Amino acid sequence: MTVRVMLISPAMNAALREARFAGDAALDASGVHAARLAAPHVPDADRLVHGPSERCARTAEALGLRSTGEAALRDWELGRWSGARLDEVSAREPEEVAAWLRDPSAAPHGGESLLGLCARAGAWLDSLTGDVRVLAVAEPSLVRAAVVHALALPPQAFWRLDVAPLTLTELTGRSGRWNLRAGRPLTTGPCDQEAERGAP
Numbered sequence: 362m363t364v365r366v367m368l369i370s371p372a373m374n375a376a377l378r379e380a381r382f383a384g385d386a387a388l389d390a391s392g393v394h395a396a397r398l399a400a401p402h403v404p405d406a407d408r409l410v411h412g413p414s415e416r417c418a419r420t421a422e423a424l425g426l427r428s429t430g431e432a433a434l435r436d437w438e439l440g441r442w443s444g445a446r447l448d449e450v451s452a453r454e455p456e457e458v459a460a461w462l463r464d465p466s467a468a469p470h471g472g473e474s475l476l477g478l479c480a481r482a483g484a485w486l487d488s489l490t491g492d493v494r495v496l497a498v499a500e501p502s503l504v505r506a507a508v509v510h511a512l513a514l515p516p517q518a519f520w521r522l523d524v525a526p527l528t529l530t531e532l533t534g535r536s537g538r539w540n541l542r543a544g545r546p547l548t549t550g551p552c553d554q555e556a557e558r559g560a561p
Contacts, residue, residue: 375389457469
């Protein structure tokens with residue numbers, strides 16, 4: 362039995378543009394517009410879920426999805442840093458930021474460590490069983506953590522993964538054996554998708 366997990370990163374908003382740490386900010390008008398344009402290219406699924414953030418919920422809505430909130434897909438919990446810009450925190454707490462980037466078990470912000478995030482994403486991923494297609498609108502941090510877990514990568518590989526807004530990352534397989542197809546923009550049309558699959 363093969364599980365197909367399709368992770369869509371939410372549309373752009375002001376917090377992303379300003380390189381702010383996790384914060385529950387809604388989409389702006391351009392983000393809503395981009396998601397609506399991408400809606401025709403969203404793949405079919407048996408189960409539709411979204412992370413509990415306002416950004417994920419509004420992206421799912423703009424994509425035309427009747428999805429339900431999934432608490433396990435919440436964004437990385439960054440404690441007192443939540444909502445602040447990276448440059449602000451780096452200037453205020455340079456040693457703490459350096460430790461956070463270096464040590465995956467560190468949580469100097471009082472929130473969740475990188476190891477904790479990867480474990481949470483992995484537990485959700487491995488809970489999916491049967492021959493099912495799951496589509497989830499999930500924060501970039503959750504998508505990156507799911508890829509780290511699925512491919513059994515070292516935790517530090519998290520920092521080497523980029524997830525752009527409104528891209529599709531696909532994991533197929535089952536617990537302990539996942540294959541990755543990363544970063545396809547949702548603007549790809551049906552003909553392009555067939556070409557990508559090697560169709561004649």
